[in-house]
Amino acid sequence: MRTLIISDVHANLTALQAVLKNAKPFDRVWCLGDVIGYGPDPNECIECIRLLPDLVCVKGNHDAAILGEIDVQTFNYEARASLQWLETKLLLENRHWLETLPERRTIENITFVHGSPRNPIWEYIMDVRVAEVNMAAFDTQICLIGHSHVPSVFLMGDDDESNVRLYDMIPNEPFSVTDQAIINPGSVGQPRDYDPRASFIIYDDESNQWTHHRVSYNIPEVQQRILSAGLPTRHALRLEGGW
Ligand code: ZN
Numbered sequence: 001m002r003t004l005i006i007s008d009v010h011a012n013l014t015a016l017q018a019v020l021k022n023a024k025p026f027d028r029v030w031c032l033g034d035v036i037g038y039g040p041d042p043n044e045c046i047e048c049i050r051l052l053p054d055l056v057c058v059k060g061n062h063d064a065a066i067l068g069e070i071d072v073q074t075f076n077y078e079a080r081a082s083l084q085w086l087e088t089k090l091l092l093e094n095r096h097w098l099e100t101l102p103e104r105r106t107i108e109n110i111t112f113v114h115g116s117p118r119n120p121i122w123e124y125i126m127d128v129r130v131a132e133v134n135m136a137a138f139d140t141q142i143c144l145i146g147h148s149h150v151p152s153v154f155l156m157g158d159d160d161e162s163n164v165r166l167y168d169m170i171p172n173e174p175f176s177v178t179d180q181a182i183i184n185p186g187s188v189g190q191p192r193d194y195d196p197r198a199s200f201i202i203y204d205d206e207s208n209q210w211t212h213h214r215v216s217y218n219i220p221e222v223q224q225r226i227l228s229a230g231l232p233t234r235h236a237l238r239l240e241g242g243w
Contacts, residue, residue, distance in 0.1 A: 001027045001028065001204070001205050001206065002025065002026045002027050002202060002203075002204055003026060003027065003028050003029070003030055003202070003203040003204075003205065004019075004020075004023045004026040004028070004029045004030070004052075004200060004201075004202060005029075005030045005031075005032070005144060005183075005185045005200060005201040005202070005203055006019060006029065006030070006031050006032070006185060006188050006200050007031065007032035007033065007034065007114075007145075007146025007147075007184065007185050007186070007187060007188065008032070008033070008034045008060070008146050008147070008149050008186075008187035008188060008189060008190060009031070009034065009035050009036075009039075009045050009049065009187075009188045009189045010034055010035075010036065010037050010038040010039045010062070010187065010188075010189035010190045011035070011036045011037060011038060011039030011040060011041045011042040011044075011045050011086075011189065012038075012039040012040075012041065012045070012188065012189030012190065012198075012222055012239075013039075013041035013044045013045050013048065014041075014217050014218055014221060014222045015188050015189045015198040015217045015222070016045055016048060016049070016188055016189065016198075017048075017217075018198055018215045018216070018217035019188050019198050019200050019215055020048075020052075022213065022215040023200060023202060023213070026053075026202065027053060027054065028052075028053050028054030028055070028056075029049075029052040029053060029054065029055050029056075030055075030056045030057075030110075030112065030144060031049060031052075031055065031056070031057040031058070032057075032058060032060070032112060032113070032114055032144055032145060032146030032147075032184075032185070033057070033058045033059050033060025033061075033063055033101070033113075033114035033146055033147070034060030034061065034062045034063060034114065034146060034147070035049055035057070035060070035063060035098070036062055036063060036066060036086060036090070036098070037060075037062030037063075037065070037066070037079065037082055037083065037086070038062075038078075038079070038082050038189070038190055038231075038235050039189050039190070039222070039226065039231075039235070040222070040225040040226050040228075040229045040231060041225075042086055042089060042090055042094070043089065043090065043091050043094050045189075046094040046097055046098070047094065050097055056105060056107060056112060057101055058101055058102055058103060058104060058105055058112045058113055058114055058120070059098070059101035059102065059103050059114060059120075059121070060114040060115075060121070060146065060147065061114065061115065061121050061122060061147070062079070062083070063098045063101060064103075064121055065083055066083055066086055066087065066090060066095070066098065067095065067098055067099055070121065077232075078232040078234050078235060081231070081232050082231050082232065082235065085229065085230065085231055103120040103121060104117070104120045106138075106140055108140075109140045109141045109142060110140055110141075110142045110143070110144060111138040111139075111140045111142070111143040111144070112143075112144050113143065113144075113145055114145065114146050114147050115145065115146075115147045116130070116134045116137070116145060116147075117134050117137035117138040117143050117145075117182075118133065118134050118137040123147075124147055124148045125145055125147075125148065125152075125154065125182060125184070126148050126150065127166075128154060128164045128165060128166055131154035131164045131166075131182050132154075132163075132164040134182060135156055135164060135180055135182070141177075141179075141180055141181070142177065142180075142181050142182075142183060143181070143182045143183070144182075144183055144184075144185070145182060145183070145184050146184060146185070146187070147184075148184060148192070149186065149187035149190055149191055149192035149193070150184065150186060150191075150192055150193045151169055151184055151185060151186030151193065151199050151201075151212055152166060152169070152182075152183075152184045152186075153166070153167040153169055153175075153177075153181060153182070153183050153184075153210075154166055154167075154181060154182040154183075155167050155177070155179050155180075155181050156179045156180040156181065157179070158179055169212040170212070171212050171213055171214050172211065172212075172213065173211070173212075174204075174207075174209040174210065174211045175209070175210055175211075176207075176208045176209055176210070177208070177210060178208075183201070183210070185199060185200050185201040185212070186199025186200070186201075186212075187199055188200060190235075190238065190239065191242040192238075192242065192243055193242060194241065194242045194243060195214060195242045196219060196239060196240055196241060196242035197214035197215055197216050197217075197242075198214065198215050198216075198217055199212070199213070199214055200212075200213055200215075201213070219239050219240050220240075222236075222239060223236035223237075223239055223240070224236075226239075
């Protein structure tokens, strides 16, 4: 079975459509949260994602924030401004769909969270030190995460010393995972690793092959729609640099 793994779509429908087209064919979709926030297409992205085959989706911090489940004072100014904009745009049925998302799920040998298994909504796993303490917070082989918008794979060492190492994913080069691992597919709608292309992973469970992919999309068109929607200029600017 071919599984498309996405995260942090952030209301960027153009990027999402480019990923769906490029990733075909796939049998099911796993989404690590933050479907909305920042971008101009919150309803369109929810309506597209909720119809994807055999979908597993967990709740991100932006998803929780629009539902009033977390305090938005902890968000930066632009993130708060886009949440206020979203408040006036989000359709009720789409809000209800966000409410159904769990913070954490486990299916087969995989745990799904947005941030980290230790703190599903808030914690960022950006380095091996934080990854290492999180290895004890899930009991499946794999934990899929999003949140940092940086594609990454943290692998548990196979010796007695629990040394976690960062595996350097190369786009289009399949790799297999035999140890415990924390895997982040990167962000579809707002990459932050200085590569502006949309990021995703395809997982083939029969061959145990994971493949990272990047796909270009029409960034100027999305920037234009961000600006005409009255969303913060910074959201538009950062898309072209991937920061
Ligand atoms: Zn995010």
